[in-house]
Amino acid sequence: MEIVSKVILPLLIVIIIFYGVKKKINVYDVFLEGAKDGLITTFNIFPAIIAMIFAINIFLDSNVLGFVIKHLNNLVGGINIPLEIIPMALLRPISGTASLAIMNDIFKVFGPDSYIGRLASILQGCTDTTVYVIALYFGSIKITKIKHALWGGLFADLVGIIMAIVLTNLFF
Amino acid sequence: MVNYIWAFLIFIGIFYSFITGNISSLNESILTNASEALDLIFNLLPVIVLWTGILKIAEVSGLLNKFAKLLMPILHKLFPDVPKDNEALGYISSNIAANMLGLGSAATPAGLKAMNELQKINPKKDTATPAMITFLILNTAGVTLIPTTILALRVAYKSVSPSEIILPAIIATFCSSVAGLTLDYFIRKRGKKWK
DSSP states (O other), rough: OOHHHHHHHHHHHHHHHHHHTTTOOOHHHHHHHHHHHHHHHHTTTTTHHHHHHHHHHHHTTTTTTHHHHHHHHHHHHHOSSSSTTHHHHTTTTHHHHHHHHHHHHHHHHHTTTTTHHHHHHHHHHHHHHHHHHHHHHHHHHOOBOTTHHHHHHHHHHHHHHHHHHHHHHHHH | OHHHHHHHHHHHHHHHHHTOOOOOHHHHHHHHHHHHHHHHHHHHHHHHHHHHHHHHHEEEHHHHHHHHHHHHHHHHHHOOOOOOTTTHEEEHHHHHHHHHTTTTHHHHHHHHHHHHHHTTOOSSTTBOOHHHHHHHHHHHOOOOOOOHHHHHHHHHHTOGGGGGGGHHHHHHHHHHHHHHHHHHHHHHHHHHHHO
16 A cells, blocks of 8 residues: 555656656756746745744643643543644644644654654645635635535545544554 | 634633743743744745646646546536536636645636636525535545645655655545535435425
């Protein structure tokens, strides 16, 4: 199974470049053009990254989460999910940058190859910023009655979160 | 909404630090935060730049379009209310194709154009049509083949095997998409019965 994960990226690159050469595209020049766009995009998200890292770190460093989890554990009795993953799962549908900041923190503390590191990676990869996308897309055409779009999207996210936990246990 | 959450995280963090007396670590956290954000950007930058370069080739050579066309037969099934020659379907397929390859910046304009086209065939302009809802559920389930930012961060934190998460992430995203679409399908069916 692991080999499939490792093959996807190089395979995709070969297909893309091969098709470009076949269509007589100046692949090198086009690559540089696209890379420049990527550079601009990344710098455009820099203010958002600073804002979110700032807020998330103050929140995480205060250890208020430990306080909440302790009381949650007393209520529901030993939940077997690492604690940092909960705010990440909650924030993921609202802000991709916020959940990215938490994932960054998880990698820093536990490492990307830890159980929670892998879980965070899969979680970040398998869901999207549902609330943000719905607000943006419906807002752009001035639709106010969105029916079941929001909770349908959130339901899909919930299934994604559960699958992420199941698959992390299954694969690693 | 992001505004409130952002403010909430900061208020709660500072407030709790005050009651537990962790003021010195709070100060340290505030002052070191910004440089951590810079580290994060520099960690993300190389892989994102590399991947947008590669994907530009896919875009210019027409491979992305070809890939989008492959999705068309599935889209006809998913959007029975949209006429087969409607431009919206073209935009929807490029949106999904771009999302799958991790080309978020190209996905959003196509997605907005799709919504615009769907609005043109909408009889009630303030109410979402079934097609719009299906599209958004599909879109927000986030089908991604190459999660660029995650790979970049895994590399930066010295993962032994950065790409090992690709396959499980694809399976998880596939399951969440199918779950979302199934729910949408049953809600639509029930809605029709009531009429």
